[in-house]
Structure formats: C-alpha cells, structure tokens
Amino acid sequence: MSANAPTEKKKGKAVPRTAMPEQPASVRVTNFNEVTLGYTPEMALTEANRCIQCKKPLCVKGCPVEINIPGFIKKIVEGDLHESYKVLRETNSLPAVCGRVCPQETQCEGSCIMGKKGEPVAIGRLERFVADTFMASDACEQLTGTHACSLEHEGLKVACIGAGPSSLTVAGYLSSLGIKVHVYEALHELGGVLIYGIPEFRLPKEIVRKEIEAMKAQGVEFHTNWVGGKTITVQDLIDQGFNAVFIGVGAGLPKFLRVPGENLIGVFSANEYLTRVNLGRAYTFPAVDTPAYTGKNVAVFGAGNVAMDAARTAKRLGADRVMIVYRRSEKEMPARLEELHHAKDEGIELMCLNAPVELIGDEKGWLKTLTVQKMMLGEPDESGRCSPIACDGQFCDIPCDMAIIAVGTGSNPLMTNSTPGLELNKWGYITVNEDTGETSIPNVFAGGDIVTGAATVISAMGAGRRAAKEIARRLLG
Amino acid sequence: MPSRILKKRSLIPGQTSELVLDAPHIAAKAKPGNFVILRVSENGERIPLTIADTDKKAGTITIVYLVLGKTTAQLETLKEGDDILDLCGPLGKDTDIHKYDGPVICVGGGTGIAAMHHIAKGHHMAGNHVIAIIGARTKDLLLFEKELKRFCPEVLVSTDDGSYGHKGLVTEILEARLKADPTIGEVVAVGPVPMMAAVARTTKPFGVKTVVSLNSIMVDGIGMCGACRVSVGGKTQFACVDGPEFDGQLVDFKELSSRLSAFKAMEQISYEEFKKSHVCKCSH
Numbered sequence: 001m002s003a004n005a006p007t008e009k010k011k012g013k014a015v016p017r018t019a020m021p022e023q024p025a026s027v028r029v030t031n032f033n034e035v036t037l038g039y040t041p042e043m044a045l046t047e048a049n050r051c052i053q054c055k056k057p058l059c060v061k062g063c064p065v066e067i068n069i070p071g072f073i074k075k076i077v078e079g080d081l082h083e084s085y086k087v088l089r090e091t092n093s094l095p096a097v098c099g100r101v102c103p104q105e106t107q108c109e110g111s112c113i114m115g116k117k118g119e120p121v122a123i124g125r126l127e128r129f130v131a132d133t134f135m136a137s138d139a140c141e142q143l144t145g146t147h148a149c150s151l152e153h154e155g156l157k158v159a160c161i162g163a164g165p166s167s168l169t170v171a172g173y174l175s176s177l178g179i180k181v182h183v184y185e186a187l188h189e190l191g192g193v194l195i196y197g198i199p200e201f202r203l204p205k206e207i208v209r210k211e212i213e214a215m216k217a218q219g220v221e222f223h224t225n226w227v228g229g230k231t232i233t234v235q236d237l238i239d240q241g242f243n244a245v246f247i248g249v250g251a252g253l254p255k256f257l258r259v260p261g262e263n264l265i266g267v268f269s270a271n272e273y274l275t276r277v278n279l280g281r282a283y284t285f286p287a288v289d290t291p292a293y294t295g296k297n298v299a300v301f302g303a304g305n306v307a308m309d310a311a312r313t314a315k316r317l318g319a320d321r322v323m324i325v326y327r328r329s330e331k332e333m334p335a336r337l338e339e340l341h342h343a344k345d346e347g348i349e350l351m352c353l354n355a356p357v358e359l360i361g362d363e364k365g366w367l368k369t370l371t372v373q374k375m376m377l378g379e380p381d382e383s384g385r386c387s388p389i390a391c392d393g394q395f396c397d398i399p400c401d402m403a404i405i406a407v408g409t410g411s412n413p414l415m416t417n418s419t420p421g422l423e424l425n426k427w428g429y430i431t432v433n434e435d436t437g438e439t440s441i442p443n444v445f446a447g448g449d450i451v452t453g454a455a456t457v458i459s460a461m462g463a464g465r466r467a468a469k470e471i472a473r474r475l476l477g
Numbered sequence: 478m479p480s481r482i483l484k485k486r487s488l489i490p491g492q493t494s495e496l497v498l499d500a501p502h503i504a505a506k507a508k509p510g511n512f513v514i515l516r517v518s519e520n521g522e523r524i525p526l527t528i529a530d531t532d533k534k535a536g537t538i539t540i541v542y543l544v545l546g547k548t549t550a551q552l553e554t555l556k557e558g559d560d561i562l563d564l565c566g567p568l569g570k571d572t573d574i575h576k577y578d579g580p581v582i583c584v585g586g587g588t589g590i591a592a593m594h595h596i597a598k599g600h601h602m603a604g605n606h607v608i609a610i611i612g613a614r615t616k617d618l619l620l621f622e623k624e625l626k627r628f629c630p631e632v633l634v635s636t637d638d639g640s641y642g643h644k645g646l647v648t649e650i651l652e653a654r655l656k657a658d659p660t661i662g663e664v665v666a667v668g669p670v671p672m673m674a675a676v677a678r679t680t681k682p683f684g685v686k687t688v689v690s691l692n693s694i695m696v697d698g699i700g701m702c703g704a705c706r707v708s709v710g711g712k713t714q715f716a717c718v719d720g721p722e723f724d725g726q727l728v729d730f731k732e733l734s735s736r737l738s739a740f741k742a743m744e745q746i747s748y749e750e751f752k753k754s755h756v757c758k759c760s761h
C-alpha cells in the first residue's frame with residue numbers, strides 16, 4: 001500500500017484544490033457540449049491526496065445518501081478505481097449524475113474539514129471522475145463479474161410511477177436484490193428532470209442513458225408513454241398483484257407570475273422551454289422537428305438552477321442579451337454556486353432587485369416590452385432570506401421579446417387526484433411516514449419532489465433509497 | 478411503446494386519413510373527450526390527436542388527422558402494419574356527459590367532425606337525442622356522415638359552396654334549430670377556432686350550455702409545461718389537463734388563435750425540408 005503514503009505526507013499542508021478544466025466561455029456559448037471537461041487521472045490523484053482520511057468524516061454527514069467518501073477517495077489514491085466505483089455504488093445508484101449536479105457546497109463539500117481553513121476536497125469532481133471511468137464498461141459486469149446481474153425472487157414485483165432519480169433509485173436498489181421492478185413513465189424518455197430539465201451542457205444525456213441501460217441489464221423493465229392516473233392507476237397496479245408501488249412523479253406543475261401579458265407569444269415556462277430544447281433536442285432544429293423560439297432580448301425570472309439553465313440555454317440558442325431578473329440580491333440566489341459563476345462568465349446579466357410587473361405585446365400578440373419595478377431588501381422572512389419590498393413608483397421598461405418564467409413549480413395533481421385515499425398536505429404534496437416513505441395507503445410509497453416540493457437530485461435519491469429499503473425489508477424479511 | 482397500425486382508411490385523399498391502432502391499454506381507459514400524444518419518429522415532435530373512437534373489446538383506438546405540416550405528413554406516409562413510435566394516453570378530462578330531457582347538438586367542422594364523433598357517441602350512450610351538424614368547404618371534404626348516422630337521429634349538413642346540404646355555415650343551421658327548439662340541452666362544438674368562436678356567439682343569446690374543445694399547442698400533455706395555456710373566464714387554464722373542453726362563452730378565442738401561430742415560421746421550415754426530402758406519393 002505504498003500508494004497510500006502521499007495522503008499521510010500531505011496531511012495539514014495547504015495544497016490548493018485542483019481546478020476543473022472547462023471549455024472557455026466564448027467557445028461554450030456556441031455549443032451544447034458539456035462545459036466542464038472532467039479531471040485527468042493525474043488531477044484526480046492530486047485532488048484525492050488532499051483528503052486527510054478523517055476518522056470521523058464530517059463530509060459523509062453532509063451527503064444525503066451517506067456515501068463512504070473517505071473510502072472511495074482512498075481507493076483512488078491506491079489506484080483501484082474499480083473498488084472505488086463499488087464503494088460509490090453501495091449507496092448511490094447514479095454517481096456520474098450526482099458528481100455533476102449535487103449542490104456540493106451545501107452538502108458533502110460544505111461539511112468537509114478541509115474547508116474550515118482552506119478549500120474543501122472536490123468530492124463531487126472525484127465522484128464524477130470515478131463514475132465516468134467505469135461508465136465506459138458494462139456496469140452489471142463491473143459489479144458482479146457476470147452479465148446476468150441478479151437472481152429473481154419469483155412472484156415478487158414492485159412498480160414505480162415516474163422515471164426520475166427517486167424512482168430510478170428504488171428500481172436500482174430493489175433489482176440488485178433480485179426483485180422485479182416495473183417503471184411506468186409518462187414521457188417517451190426515461191430520467192425525469194435529468195432528461196427533460198437539466199441541459200446537455202451540464203449533464204450529457206448519454207450519461208443518464210447509460211445509467212438506465214445498466215438498470216435494464218439488471219432486469220428493470222421500463223414502460224414509456226404510460227401516464228399514472230390515466231393509462232394506469234395505483235389501484236390497477238395493486239390489482240395486478242404488485243407487492244408495492246412507489247410514486248415518484250416529481251413536482252412538475254409550472255408556476256406563473258400572474259402578471260398581465262403572461263400568455264403573450266414569447267413567454268414560456270422554464271419547463272416548456274427546457275423540455276423543448278432537452279427532451280425535444282430543439283437545439284438541433286431543423287434536424288429534429290420540435291421547434292424552440294429564440295429571442296434577441298431574453299428575460300429570465302427567478303434565480304435558481306432552473307433559471308440559470310434556461311438563461312444559458314437561451315444564450316446558446318443565439319440571444320443577444322440574457323437577463324436574470326430577480327427580486328432579491330445576488331447573495332440570496334438559490335442556484336448552485338458553480339452554475340451562477342458559469343452563467344456570469346457566459347455573459348448572462350444579473351438584474352437584481354427588480355420584479356416583473358407587466359409584459360407588453362404588439363397587436364399580433366408577440367412580447368415586445370417588459371416592465372419591471374425596483375425592489376429593496378427588508379427584514380429576513382421565515383426562510384431566513386431578506387424579503388423584497390417594492391419601491392413606489394420606480395418602474396422601468398426594457399425591450400424584451402422573450403421571457404422565461406422560472407419561479408418554481410408546484411405539485412401536479414394528475415396522479416394524486418386519481419388516487420383515492422392518498423393523503424396530501426395543504427400544498428398538494430403527498431404526506432409520507434418520514435422513516436419509511438409509506439403513504440396513507442398501505443404498501444404505497446412516495447418520494448422525491450412530489451413529497452418535498454422541488455428539491456435536489458440527491459435528496460430525491462435519498463428518499464428513493466429509504467423507501468426501497470423498507471420495501472425490501474417487508475418483502476424479503 | 479410502439480403501437481401497430483391495424484387499419485388505414487383514406488377519407489380525403491392526401492389530406493385526411495383514419496387509423497385504427499392497436500392500443501389495448503389506452504382503449505381500456507379512453508372516454509369521450511380524451512386525446513393521445515404521439516411521435517412518429519426518433520427526431521419527431523410530440524403532437525396531440527383526439528381519440529375519435531374506441532373498441533374496448535378489440536383493444537383499438539381510432540384517430541383521424543388532417544395533413545397540416547411535417548408530423549401529420551409523416552404520419553400519412555405510414556401504412557397498415559407499420560408502428561407508431563410513441564403513443565401516450567388517454568389524456569385530457571373526460572367529456573362531462575349528462576342525460577338531458579331535450580336534444581344535444583354536436584357541431585363539427587373539418588377534421589373536428591371526427592373528434593366530435595366520440596363525444597356525440599358518448600351523449601348517445603347516455604340516452605340523449607343527438608343532433609349532429611357538420612360542415613365543410615365542399616362535399617368531398619365532409620367526414621364521418623355515415624358513422625354519425627349510425628346513432629344520431631338527425632345529421633344536418635352544410636357546405637360553403639352548396640355542393641351538399643345547406644349552402645352556408647353550420648352556425649346558420651344551429652341558429653335555426655335553437656330558435657325552433659327551446660328544449661336543447663347542450664351544444665358541443667369541435668372544429669377550427671373561428672368556427673368554435675362563431676358557435677359560442679350563436680348560442681349566447683339562447684343561454685344554452687356550450688362546450689368547445691380547444692386545440693392549443695401542446696408539448697407533454699400532462700400539465701408540466703404550460704405550453705397549452707388558454708384564458709377561460711379570465712383565468713389561465715392548461716388545455717391538456719383542465720380541458721381540452723371548456724365553456725365556450727368564457728374562452729378567449731383571440732388569444733388562442735394568436736398562440737397557435739407562435740411557431741409558424743419554424744413549422745414551415747420543417748414541412749418544406751420534409752417535402753424536399755420526401756417525394757410525396759399522395760399529391761396528384
């Protein structure tokens with residue numbers, strides 16, 4: 001174990017965090033290729049050596065699925081990437097995805113001891129490095145050494161509704177235990193927000209597809225174009241003899257602003273815009289048939305990951321000017337730090353302390369002008385963020401021919417309304433037992449955004465894992 | 478999941494066809510008023526089409542389409558035995574069907590006649606006396622007269638050029654009927670936006686409940702994108718999940734027409750490219 005030595009030597013020394021190579025901003029705004037290019041083996045080794053292998057690793061507490069972080073990093077240092085990958089897969093069925101999209105600064109890296117004085121270990125980048133290395137080969141074989149991954153428990157079957165990260169985690173976990181899982185997805189592609197929401201330049205769709213292929217190899221059966229509550233109901237599934245049902249349909253109901261002019265042509269919900277571009281691959285139009293309209297002067301309302309994705313997408317589709325219009329200040333923006341930095345590098349303008357009050361169109365119904373009102377910050381509200389207050393009489397008209405609304409989503413009632421006896425909270429999200437993920441209907445579980453409201457990939461996966469464990473416990477004892 | 482085309486019938490050569498699709502899981506659930514979203518090819522767009530009929534025993538649904546652009550033109554190239562790549566449904570709210578003492582009038586224009594057929598059938602099954610009023614530019618463009626006659630005691634026809642039935646608009650027949658019969662329970666209209674708007678204007682003075690089926694642009698069809706939003710009674714509604722049927726008196730038809738033109742320029746590019754690359758066998 002001589003390779004282990006450098007870890008010890010470097011203990012306490014302030015080696016800087018290894019930078020991530022990325023496409024230059026001026027180049028990447030002209031394409032949809034991934035912005036960050038990934039570590040080379042040398043970079044990964046250097047970065048892995050920064051981890052001091054804490055006895056009581058704080059980082060693990062910060063990870064919602066409690067990856068054995070020092071464990072997988074140690075294997076990188078030892079040069080055993082195969083083992084490292086196995087450690088990741090013990091608790092995380094989508095490491096290549098999480099390494100890219102987790103808000104690490106508030107999760108694992110936010111808790112890393114190295115961050116107390118200097119910079120935290122780049123856990124997410126290392127996770128991505130290991131997962132990407134192994135993605136190249138058959139995941140099933142990597143895990144078990146054989147092509148046929150799992151033995152089936154005759155007669156046991158579980159259904160998942162929706163194919164986002166929460167359901168995929170349930171499917172991955174249970175199928176690795178040899179339980180048959182059927183996943184029913186409304187859209188024609190699998191992956192949920194990973195496919196239709198998060199853009200190609202941040203999460204290449206090939207990665208999501210590969211992860212899903214690995215699950216198919218493990219025996220999971222996927223059914224696309226099946227709408228829960230329409231094509232199939234929870235009761236139908238129970239009647240068909242499924243031992244348990246997991247609902248992971250996400251929080252896909254787009255919120256609008258309720259300002260005049262919102263239905264003008266050129267005004268999109270971020271969901272529509274991103275679905276057209278990602279699911280419909282409209283960025284390659286006319287090679288594909290789904291069109292996405294591109295404006296010259298684009299305003300994006302909101303400042304989370306969704307807003308950043310929409311803004312950067314519009315820039316890539318040729319907009320001259322893209323503005324993030326936000327009621328609060330930059331400090332309050334909820335987006336991942338890296339996304340905010342990337343957006344600014346790409347020339348996205350931040351119009352903080354402004355709120356849209358009206359959208360004005362021409363006689364044909366096309367958006368032409370945006371009226372915003374100046375805001376100022378008041379006292380912190382219950383969320384701890386300063387609440388914005390409108391400044392009387394301070395309005396401003398901005399030329400704007402496209403607006404994208406990214407101010408959050410709510411619970412989509414399509415599934416929940418068609419399930420009698422399913423208990424919902426006052427916002428329409430499903431109420432579950434926090435320890436098991438079980439809903440008010442016995443053996444029907446739920447997790448992810450449809451329980452918590454819009455959250456993160458890894459928290460949806462954490463919820464999937466919790467439910468899957470409980471299902472496995474009940475079915476296998 | 479791909480769906481096999483079991484039968485194809487050309488209704489208006491090169492323009493409108495009827496497909497019977499093998500889709501037992503959709504047929505089992507489909508009710509009048511529902512639609513499907515389909516995709517013809519890997520690079521294709523998702524488009525909504527109304528379920529014009531179902532046969533639950535055979536496990537089939539029927540769709541009828543008008544060739545309007547790239548996707549419908551591509552659909553028209555498919556033959557019996559071919560598969561439709563993606564077929565998703567049934568979507569949308571079911572038609573709200575009650576038993577009325579008086580007749581129910583179902584008005585259909587153009588391809589909307591086929592879509593209206595399933596609703597009319599639903600009213601018939603509920604025991605209503607259904608009067609169908611159908612219209613087209615000319616006799617050759619008229620659809621589903623025979624199918625409607627199977628269960629509608631009256632099928633009234635108008636053509637713009639007078640080549641068949643009443644010369645003029647469906648709304649003229651409708652108005653005469655509303656004047657003559659004060660017991661009409663409900664009017665349903667499916668067709669081009671100007672026709673549905675005209676039907677709503679016609680019924681307004683009579684105070685008869687008027688249902689229209691809106692065809693706004695859709696992407697997912699399950700309430701996740703808001704592309705299909707329409708203003709109804711001043712409130713924004715999603716046609717795919719809150720509709721597609723709404724109270725005709727409350728719909729902002731002007732906004733609907735305008736929103737339908739949002740992608741005109743790009744749709745034309747798609748269609749032109751398709752026509753260039755595809756020698757159309759149907760145009761002669």
Ligand SMILES: Cc1cc2nc3c(=O)[nH]c(=O)nc-3n(C[C@H](O)[C@H](O)[C@H](O)COP(=O)(O)OP(=O)(O)OC[C@H]3O[C@@H](n4cnc5c(N)ncnc54)[C@H](O)[C@@H]3O)c2cc1C
Binds near residue numbers: 165186199309450458
């Ligand atoms: C643009 C965007 C960017 C984001 N960026 C990040 C990020 O950088 N990092 C991060 O951690 N999180 C991010 N998130 C949030 C994260 O993606 C979600 O929290 C997560 O995907 C939730 O997972 P889920 O399994 O609950 O549902 P989803 O991913 O929403 O998947 C639900 C699936 O269910 C399907 N479905 C819906 N209704 C039905 C039905 N009736 N029947 C069958 N199927 C149905 C949907 O089509 C979808 O495929 C982002 C979200 C968006 C929209």
Ligand SMILES: Cc1cc2nc3c(=O)[nH]c(=O)nc-3n(C[C@H](O)[C@H](O)[C@H](O)COP(=O)(O)OP(=O)(O)OC[C@H]3O[C@@H](n4cnc5c(N)ncnc54)[C@H](O)[C@@H]3O)c2cc1C
Binds near residue numbers: 737744
């Ligand atoms: C609920 C519903 C039911 C419908 N039922 C039928 C039917 O039974 N038969 C029929 O012939 N047509 C029906 N339509 C209309 C049909 O969806 C469009 O004609 C079709 O999408 C045209 O696609 P295209 O690529 O051939 O033409 P394009 O050139 O893309 O478009 C032609 C016109 O069709 C409309 N359109 C385009 N894309 C969409 C879309 N994704 N969703 C909705 N409208 C679009 C626009 O107004 C456009 O200008 C229905 C629409 C809705 C919303």
Ligand code: SF4
Binds near residue numbers: 065098109127
């Ligand atoms: S899954 Fe996310 S939070 Fe957990 S270690 Fe990986 S990047 Fe960090």
Ligand code: SF4
Binds near residue numbers: 113
């Ligand atoms: S807290 Fe940081 S240094 Fe400690 S084990 Fe975790 S990653 Fe390594």
Ligand code: FES
Binds near residue numbers: 694696699701704717
């Ligand atoms: S089509 Fe997306 S919400 Fe109706």
